[in-house]
Amino acid sequence: MAKYFDVIIVGAGPAGSLAALKLARAGISVCLLERGKHPGAKNMFGGLLHNTPVLNEMLPDFYERAPLERHIYKKSLAFMTPEATVSLDFENAHYDKPPYNGCTVFRPAFDKWLAEEAVKAGALLLCECTAEDVVKKDGRVTGVTVKGREGEIRGNIVIAADGVLSFMAKKAGLRQDFKPENMGVGVKLLLGMPEDTINERFGLVRDQGAAIYFVGAMGDIRGGAFLFTKLESISIGLVIHLDSLKASGKAPYEVLNEFLEHPSVRKLVKRGTPLEYSAHLIPEGGYKAVPQLFTDGMMLAGDAAGLCYTNGLNLEGINLAMTSGTLAAETAIESLKTGDFSAKTLSLYKKKLDASFVMKDMKTFKNATGMMHLERLYKTYPQILAGIMETIYKNDGAARSKLLRIARKAALKEVGLKGLISDGFKIGRSLL
């Protein structure tokens, strides 16, 4: 085996494999390292692959060939209290035809497929290789070592796409320690369910899919829940802020089990067959937690680069990962032409990211991280909302009030004027 490559990519996830595909197609020797038995064996996410233009450009027949489950036709946002659910459903015929706005996938299948595309283009995929450390020469990253194996793999450029806990970024000195306040933990249960049951239960036909995001009903814990429909299974899980989890003294699976018992959730998961349980960290620190993205001989892509955000409505990562991987590959192609792999040359990567939707979106929602840490968002506001709805619909012989009066009364009672102004300012700065 050749031990010298133009580019070494650590991690055959969506960022790494798309980077490998781009580089291999440009005729560059690329080595893709994966620590799992196969790509995807270590990967987990909620379930939704967002529409990603670079993926469609590079693999135009993607919809015909990729192992996709359902395209998302219906999106719902549900605010919950222990007793009530206020839900907003959005169904849209525009989401029902290609290019679909998003599709559910199984990561072990999808990541494997994407890595195989890179292999077909000429990339060398080495599975069962856990990168352990970076190799440096004269201050420049020139390769990686693999755990439990002799020797090292060297190359001109290393693209670290090794995920949220990027030990490569840390070893290269590109990032500080991982902090609980910048991380969410996702726990997920996959439940098998007959196709007809899913279609009837969620109001779907053919391979239409549903995505539901839940806020509230987790006591004092900051976090949300999600549900995605696959063809014959549903993914249901939680994302919990790590600092909040620590403070709660609760176990994630306890919170998940309680959530599954919520009256509105219970009927959605009824008679589901538990198939697999999984957990993964999510970089939720947003723009302010993005590490240094490049150094001499190395670039970071995907979760390793902290490219992920949530603003309460959008939860994006995989599309940012694939786009950043492609941009890192483009930068590598440029620098290989000149033979200069210095940080100065690789800074082009940052410029490309800044010009793309990836960093633009990260910046647009840079204040959302603060908003997502508002305790009241997860308990008090869903309660207020449910209270308003209850008052509106309640028939008890009492004289009715107009909507604004009901809302004002409920909000002032629960939060107070000062709290409302402060929260309104934070929410406004994040979303408006």
Added chain:
Amino acid sequence: MNIENLTQMTQFEVDEQPHIIVNKEICKTCDHRACVKACPANCYTWDEETKLLSVVYETCLECGTCHVICDKGALDWSYPRGGYGVRYRLT
């Protein structure tokens, strides 16, 4: 629905070499031992009698929650050797 023993439905390729090593002396003096509760796979156990923290690395989902949540530097945490550890089939 209440699921018991969640990790039992997940597959693992167990390595004889542990990828998590606990510094039991540090854990004795820890004021929170948040790892015990926060681990999604319930890998950590604190024995009040012996004052020892133990870890079952065999069913670790490799999420890294413990690594991030431990602020005492008591965990020597790394990914398992290539090919070992959790092996998701569907997720």
